[in-house]
Amino acid sequence: MSEEKQVFKDDSQLRQKTMIADHYSRLAAAPDTGEKSVYTFVPGNLTELIRNFDLLPVLPEINALQSAMRGKSKEYIAAAEREGHSEDVCTYVKCDVGMKRAGNVGPTGERLPDPDLLLLSYTGCFTFMKWFEILKQEYDCPVTMLHVPYQGEGEITDSMRKYVVDQIKQKIIPALEKASGKKFDIDKLREQLRRSAQAEDDLVAVLESAKNRPSPIDAYFGGVYYIGPIFTAFRGTEQAVDYYRLLNQEIQERVRLGKGPVTPDGEMKEERFRLVVEGPPNWTNFREFWKMFSEEGAVCVASSYTKVGGVYDTGFRHDPDRPLESLAEYCLGCYTNLNLPSRVDTLERYVREYQADGLLVNSIKSCNSFSAGQLMMLREVGDRTGVPCGFVESDLVDPRYFSGSNIKNRLESYFQMIEQKRGGVQV
Amino acid sequence: MNYCVGIDLGSTTTKAVVLGESGEVLGRGITNSRSNYEIACDVSVGEALISARFGLLEEALAAEGVEADRRKVQLEELEQGFREEQYRGDLRELGSVMGRLLEAGTYSAQEADAVTCVLDKMEQNAGSLYGRGKSRKSDFFRDLAGGEYLELVEGEAKTRALSFDRLVGLYDKAILEVENTVAHDESFSSRIKAALGRIPEQDALLAKAISAVVAMNLTKAGSVGTGYGRQTLPFAKEDIRSEILCHGLGAHAMFPNTRTVLDIGGQDTKAIQVDGNGIVTSFQMNDRCAAGCGRYLGYIADEMNIGLHELGPMACKSTRPVKINSTCTVFAGAELRERLSLGEKREDILAGLHRAIILRAMSLLARSGGIADEFTFTGGVAKNPAAVEALRKLIQENYGERTLNISPDSIYTGALGAAMFAQREWRRRHCA
Numbered sequence: 001m002s003e004e005k006q007v008f009k010d011d012s013q014l015r016q017k018t019m020i021a022d023h024y025s026r027l028a029a030a031p032d033t034g035e036k037s038v039y040t041f042v043p044g045n046l047t048e049l050i051r052n053f054d055l056l057p058v059l060p061e062i063n064a065l066q067s068a069m070r071g072k073s074k075e076y077i078a079a080a081e082r083e084g085h086s087e088d089v090c091t092y093v094k095c096d097v098g099m100k101r102a103g104n105v106g107p108t109g110e111r112l113p114d115p116d117l118l119l120l121s122y123t124g125c126f127t128f129m130k131w132f133e134i135l136k137q138e139y140d141c142p143v144t145m146l147h148v149p150y151q152g153e154g155e156i157t158d159s160m161r162k163y164v165v166d167q168i169k170q171k172i173i174p175a176l177e178k179a180s181g182k183k184f185d186i187d188k189l190r191e192q193l194r195r196s197a198q199a200e201d202d203l204v205a206v207l208e209s210a211k212n213r214p215s216p217i218d219a220y221f222g223g224v225y226y227i228g229p230i231f232t233a234f235r236g237t238e239q240a241v242d243y244y245r246l247l248n249q250e251i252q253e254r255v256r257l258g259k260g261p262v263t264p265d266g267e268m269k270e271e272r273f274r275l276v277v278e279g280p281p282n283w284t285n286f287r288e289f290w291k292m293f294s295e296e297g298a299v300c301v302a303s304s305y306t307k308v309g310g311v312y313d314t315g316f317r318h319d320p321d322r323p324l325e326s327l328a329e330y331c332l333g334c335y336t337n338l339n340l341p342s343r344v345d346t347l348e349r350y351v352r353e354y355q356a357d358g359l360l361v362n363s364i365k366s367c368n369s370f371s372a373g374q375l376m377m378l379r380e381v382g383d384r385t386g387v388p389c390g391f392v393e394s395d396l397v398d399p400r401y402f403s404g405s406n407i408k409n410r411l412e413s414y415f416q417m418i419e420q421k422r423g424g425v426q427v
Numbered sequence: 428m429n430y431c432v433g434i435d436l437g438s439t440t441t442k443a444v445v446l447g448e449s450g451e452v453l454g455r456g457i458t459n460s461r462s463n464y465e466i467a468c469d470v471s472v473g474e475a476l477i478s479a480r481f482g483l484l485e486e487a488l489a490a491e492g493v494e495a496d497r498r499k500v501q502l503e504e505l506e507q508g509f510r511e512e513q514y515r516g517d518l519r520e521l522g523s524v525m526g527r528l529l530e531a532g533t534y535s536a537q538e539a540d541a542v543t544c545v546l547d548k549m550e551q552n553a554g555s556l557y558g559r560g561k562s563r564k565s566d567f568f569r570d571l572a573g574g575e576y577l578e579l580v581e582g583e584a585k586t587r588a589l590s591f592d593r594l595v596g597l598y599d600k601a602i603l604e605v606e607n608t609v610a611h612d613e614s615f616s617s618r619i620k621a622a623l624g625r626i627p628e629q630d631a632l633l634a635k636a637i638s639a640v641v642a643m644n645l646t647k648a649g650s651v652g653t654g655y656g657r658q659t660l661p662f663a664k665e666d667i668r669s670e671i672l673c674h675g676l677g678a679h680a681m682f683p684n685t686r687t688v689l690d691i692g693g694q695d696t697k698a699i700q701v702d703g704n705g706i707v708t709s710f711q712m713n714d715r716c717a718a719g720c721g722r723y724l725g726y727i728a729d730e731m732n733i734g735l736h737e738l739g740p741m742a743c744k745s746t747r748p749v750k751i752n753s754t755c756t757v758f759a760g761a762e763l764r765e766r767l768s769l770g771e772k773r774e775d776i777l778a779g780l781h782r783a784i785i786l787r788a789m790s791l792l793a794r795s796g797g798i799a800d801e802f803t804f805t806g807g808v809a810k811n812p813a814a815v816e817a818l819r820k821l822i823q824e825n826y827g828e829r830t831l832n833i834s835p836d837s838i839y840t841g842a843l844g845a846a847m848f849a850q851r852e853w854r855r856r857h858c859a
Contacts, residue, residue, distance in 0.1 A: 375794055382709070391711060391794075406695075409655075410712055413669035417707045420672055424704070 012247040023233050028110030036116040042309045044123030044331030048192040048236035053180035057233045064095035066107030068283035068397035090127045091366045091398040117179035123148040124336025125369040144175035148331045154342045156332045164328035189323050192236030196318035202244035204312050209251045210301040214271035216254035218261040220300030221290040231309030263294040272297030276350040278304045279362040282394035285402045296415050302350035307335035340373045344380045351385045357418050360390045365401045390414035429648035433845025436654035439693035443471035444842040445479045454479030455839050459567045466607045480640050487636035508622030511557035517568045522546045524601040541583040616641045649853035651845040671710045673844030678803040679705025682832040686799035691808035693721040698795035711795040719787035721808050730760050742813030745778035785817040801830040805840035809833050
């Protein structure tokens with residue numbers, strides 16, 4: 001089930017693949033070129049700030065999911081479990097630990113550099129702290145932690161913003177200066193954030209193109225390719241601006257031509273079901289999972305997962321005029337940092353605005369941060385919107401928890417349930 | 428006469444329900460699911476059509492003015508005779524397949540002789556299995572003949588100092604072939620006539636009704652498949668429905684006030700919420716493992732060396748149920764042995780095991796939206812009185828008073844729903 005087997009790719013996807021591969025090559029060459037790296041997490045990532053110091057970001061979750069897509073996660077997880085990591089622990093963590101044991105060889109087959117700094121952006125996922133605790137032992141390198149308060153009351157208050165900005169000023173910037181040996185450059189940051197906002201405009205246009213019928217994109221399976229550059233190493237770069245411009249042009253052309261999304265097996269011809277999806281995808285059987293939707297004519301028109309690194313479709317943009325404040329708001333506003341009522345509101349809004357036929361939850365066994373409360377959310381969205389809601393279960397990167405036939409069975413039942421509801425007693 | 432059929436291909440059994448033109452249930456058929464799904468479908472439909480013809484026969488007798496009590500006696504006698512004919516036919520087939528295997532294989536003359544001896548005895552005993560008021564452990568030929576063969580061949584192997592395992596292996600090979608042959612429609616005609624011949628006092632009205640029913644042309648107007656093996660059914664994609672929808676609709680047809688359905692099948696458990704039209708509004712199925720499903724009970728029965736249908740009644744005798752936490756089938760086996768060695772009573776352990784699987788179902792029910800009134804329990808496990816008892820208690824504890832519906836035909840719920848879908852489709856085409 002490797003990504004390479006995928007036959008149908010559009011230009012933007014090829015561009016995206018090259019960008020990410022080049023980044024891994026640059027990381028592999030870092031010990032020779034003298035470039036330094038910072039390990040950090042996707043939710044609330046401070047990419048612009050890291051790159052302000054010419055540091056290279058490394059994102060362990062991305063390594064784990066890429067390893068899974070290339071069929072490597074099984075052996076990595078087994079290696080971590082041999083060391084005593086429990087079966088119930090987050091499988092991203094175990095995959096990461098196993099990858100380190102296998103020589104820290106990244107998903108493209110090149111060795112990743114050891115971190116010069118662990119930037120723990122503690123946002124939305126409560127395993128992150130333990131994860132970097134383990135990595136600290138592995139690498140014996142400095143750790144700096146950005147504590148991002150949870151949006152327990154469903155809003156970002158001034159004091160929350162100030163609390164994060166103060167940490168960025170007093171802890172994060174000094175730590176990055178120390179790791180890089182370079183001074184912080186506010187003008188450069190403003191320029192980076194201007195480019196971030198530009199790419200964000202294009203990304204939002206792409207995601208919102210799914211409001212069309214047919215939707216020109218799959219905003220969940222296809223969506224994960226779209227968010228790749230902006231959530232990893234590229235936000236704030238010229239490359240990201242170019243990529244999102246190209247992507248948006250490509251998608252708007254599809255809208256003009258009335259085309260459906262491109263799936264691994266080609267263009268989807270008939271849009272039968274429009275779904276909102278909550279939860280991360282499964283990475284070990286990504287294509288197989290996607291096919292279960294595309295073969296039935298099911299298109300994901302909106303997903304919460306594509307907001308996991310940051311939410312832009314409610315109007316947030318990185319702001320060159322309020323650089324640190326907007327960085328703080330970005331961290332505070334990412335989807336995993338939202339409380340349950342806000343997540344319900346978001347999903348309800350998606351169901352309505354994207355005229356979805358249903359809400360589907362893919363609940364992840366080893367991710368309590370994401371999965372807790374999902375059944376209640378599902379019921380609430382169902383009650384508010386009246387659309388049929390479905391529930392499947394899998395895992396992030398542990399192939400043992402992907403039962404293809406069971407998931408297919410449930411999905412088919414779910415699609416038929418939507419159809420039955422549409423047709424009433426006659427179907 | 429047109430009929431529509433629904434087939435539910437489960438992991439343990441395959442069920443078929445045949446509906447008449449106005450939606451009435453004409454017949455139901457069941458067989459054990461086997462490696463060849465297509466055969467399992469054909470056999471279950473064949474059985475449902477046999478049962479449909481018996482139903483039509485009763486109608487014909489009623490039309491002739493035969494009284495209900497008399498009809499009941501006549502039909503029972505006739506059906507027992509019919510089943511005996513069927514059993515004898517299968518036995519002959521078994522004999523011929525075994526004969527072929529004995530000739531082709533590396534079996535000794537002694538072994539061949541022992542098998543012939545056993546088959547002769549089985550032929551002689553066949554009559555004692557059937558007759559008015561008689562019930563059997565199972566209605567599947569595999570189980571009936573298998574049980575007897577094992578018992579008889581064990582004796583033969585001992586007296587002749589032959590390998591018991593080799594003789595059992597021969598049966599296992601032969602039965603696969605036998606159960607993969609389907610009885611054809613003409614066999615109904617010959618068997619029912621033979622069954623009629625067995626009834627001592629001849630009855631012209633009965634003979635006339637039989638001739639009429641035999642001559643009746645049953646034409647398949649539509650079919651829908653469902654169940655675990657539905658993808659492999661010989662149906663077009665549009666003739667396949669998920670078992671969730673079929674169970675929801677089937678339960679609604681059986682009990683129109685149903686709002687929550689629990690189905691515990693061989694390898695999955697389904698909790699389904701339906702609206703007033705039988706349309707599914709939400710559902711949950713067992714997740715990554717099949718712990719706590721029907722197969723769990725089958726495994727426990729094997730571990731205790733008793734029949735599956737004996738489990739429930741035995742558990743009902745419990746006075747002090749043992750608390751069992753695990754619903755993992757493998758762990759349950761270990762727990763069972765440990766409890767037995769500690770001197771716990773079998774019935775108390777069994778009661779605990781039943782409660783454990785129902786607890787798991789309760790969790791699924793809660794996830795699907797709880798238990799609304801009325802609540803319908805379907806699937807093979809709904810026939811188990813201890814499971815029903817445990818469910819009743821837990822509903823009371825967790826949800827209060829609820830009407831609990833269990834149909835004696837609950838095992839056919841999915842097939843009934845499928846047949847209804849088939850009929851709707853046929854009507855739609857027919858009326859268009």
